[in-house]
Amino acid sequence: MPNRLAYPLAFASGGLLTLMVLFNGQWAREGTPLFASWMAHGTGTVAALIFLLLLRAGRKPSARPGKAPLWAYLGGLSGAVTxxxxxxxxxxxLALSGTLALGLAGQAGFSLLSDRFGWFGLPARRIGATDLAALALILAGSLLVIFT
Amino acid sequence: MLQPILFALLGGTLVSVSRAINGRLSLATSAMSASFWNHLVGFLFLSAVALLWGGLMPGGWPDAPVTAWFGGTIGVLFVASGSWLVARIGATLTAMLVIAGQMVSGVALDLALGQSDGLLPKAAGVALILAGMVLARRSR
Structure with a gap:
């Protein structure tokens, strides 16, 4: 059942990414990329805290199974280095288009491996021929969008 | 020649790495909590980088439109949704659909901003992306 919601949510979250890049880039236009990322993470920390408080207010604390390993708290390092x-x-x-294109390749390659072998404590998944064909179509379309 | 290529590939790889790590954290806490830790840890790390190497504000506080202040908040929603998704539909499908949404909305934004150069190949690209999404849907 969550899959029904997941497809449109994932597509919409790609739209969020476009807006985020646009807005964060407004800092970088006159500042530095480091400043843009620092501001985004700083204001984001405050925003996330507010969201958490709002979410908690309407819900009684739920007991979640298991504890996260310490490395699971370090996803932010990866994003900052990116x-x-x-x-x-x-x-x-490479300019922006080359950076985007190679970035897509890195994402696709790593995601396939990570799903196949169940890295990072997430469930392993079979990758079928249809999945690969869908991925190829999306990447090909993305390259057309990026390089024209 | 080789270094920028490796850096760009690694940059994309790290996008997926952070989504997987945050997804793992969201299993034990919540998607929003994972997004909070992602931003706090990233902020502390970037602050340390700025202190060590400088270069944060070489020309003083930059002037930016008010919308720049909302980039971080949108990023919080983006990271939270990615953490939720990767734990449910997997890394590949999440990456595919997010990329599709990013490309299609990027073309829409360009159109809205009045940049319509190369519209025909871009429309063809969007068509391929939508076809890929239909196919991805079939495979489940």
Whole structure:
């Protein structure tokens, strides 16, 4: 059942990403990419805290099974390093389009491996031919959008 | 020549890595809680980088439209939704659908902002993406 909701939610969250890149980029236009990312993480921390308080207010504390390992709290490092890497590559010969295209390749390749082997404590999943074909279509369409 | 290529590939890989890590955290807490830790840890790390290497505000506090202040909040919703999704539909399907949404909304935004260069190949790209989404739906 969550799958029904998941498809439109995932597609919509891609739209959120477009808006986020647009708005965060407004800091970077006159500041630095580091400043843009620092501001986004700082204001985001405050926003997340407010969201958490609002969510908690309407719900009694639920007992969740299990404890997260310590590394599970470090996802933010990965995101922060991404910004540092891509802010150098957009200024290289790759420019924005090359950075985006190779970024898609990195995401797709890693996601396939991670699903196949169940990395990071998430369930392993079979990748079928139809999944690969769907991925190929989406990547091909993305390259057309990026490079034109 | 090789270094920017490796950096860009690694950048994309780390997008998926952070989504998987946050997804794991969301299993033990909640998607919004995972997004909170993601932003706090990222903020502390970037603050440390700025203290060590500088370069945070070389030209003083930059002027930006008021919308710039909302980028972080949108990012919180984006990370929370990604954490929720990756734990339910997997990394590949999440990445596929998010990329599809990003591309299609990017083209829509370009149109809304009056940038209609290369509209025909972009429309063809959107058509391919939508076809891929229909196919992804079939496979479940």
């Amino acid at each position: 910004v540092m890497l891509t802010s150098t590559t957009v200024n290289s010969f």
